Amino acid sequence: MPELPEVETTRRGIEPHILDKTVARVEIRQPKLRWPIPAALPELLAGQRIRSISRRGKYIGLHIANGTLIIHLGMSGSLYFVAQDTPPMFHDHVDIHFNDQTLVLRYTDPRRFGAFLWAEGDWLQHELLSHLGPEPLEDTFDSAYLHQKAQGRKQAVKQFIMDSKIVVGVGNIYANEALFQAGIRPTRAAGQISAKRYDKLVECIKAVLARSIEQGGTTLRDFVGGDGKPGYFKQSLFVYGRGGQDCRVCGKELIEIRQGQRSTVYCRTCQR
Incomplete structure (x- = not known):
């Protein structure tokens, strides 16, 4: 998608x-x-x-x-x-x-x-757009905002950052990748993550999305860009689609689970 x-x-x-x-x-x-x-x-x-x-x-x-x-x-x-x-x-x-x-x-x-x-x-x-949260690459999306929105939430942090009412456009691929880069386990409750760790997570969300845009997106199934060329970010993925393979950082096996009917891949050593 x-x-x-x-x-x-x-x-x-x-x-x-x-x-x-x-x-x-x-x-x-x-x-x-x-x-x-x-x-x-x-x-x-x-x-x-x-x-x-x-x-x-x-x-x-x-x-x-x-x-x-x-x-x-x-x-x-x-x-x-x-x-x-x-x-x-x-x-x-x-x-x-x-x-x-x-x-x-x-x-x-x-x-x-x-x-x-x-x-x-x-x-x-428009009714499909009026409820949307901030754009992740704009200044309105920062760690203070995300930490405040997370207060008291028992929802897993991966589902939290994929909620378009919280922030738009952090889909499954990039949620997996950003959480890995931030060293945060995707099953952690959003409300139990410190402000300091949200600093890192926001930084990683912005970096992962910006890098993917620069590389033309991630080619999955039928996607091609407006110029008819496929994206190349898939070659840079650390965890998404790599369940059972070795972590590119520590070498341990990556774990794959289902969250909200979607695939989640993470490293038990690098993400806590």
Whole structure:
């Protein structure tokens, strides 16, 4: 599933090619995604200039004068560019054409868990975005904030930092990696971790996410970036997907468990 670094990589990949361009038409071949694509979307976008492209959590916003197209990649969705005459494949559900008749922005999604939605006014007030916590790479996300939010919580720290109401975009891969880098066992209760250790955890969350974005995200299953190239951060993973293998720091066997129906891998020696 594309996580924050993959979504940010996609945003950066498509931005240079569509910013300030005018939408000519929108082809919707399959409107039944996670939520139905609004029937009026082609009419709303046609003739409009893309003023900016932004991201909030795992949502991409294409901003025009009268509103915002909100895109979520779901479990297996991706945005990429094709030539005008490229025939669609079975899972290619949406094409956005531009007036310059160069590239077409195509959305493919085998599982159809993604979304194309419309918001008028401030897109951050949309019901899917208004409850989200701070962005992990911004200054509003710091150790004082995270430690305060953790007070009295018995919830495991891994689930705590994956809660989008606490902080957005720390998905399973990066939660595993950040906790390893911080030396914190993922099963520890969030409320029992000291402020000093939250200093380290916030530092590691920021570092892991920033490094993944620089390397183009983590290639898992169907993910490719907006330029059609896979991410390379998977080559740098210390724990995720490595259960039963040797820890790259101490050499002991990595433990794999299930937390909240997701895989958690950690080192009993390096993480306490």
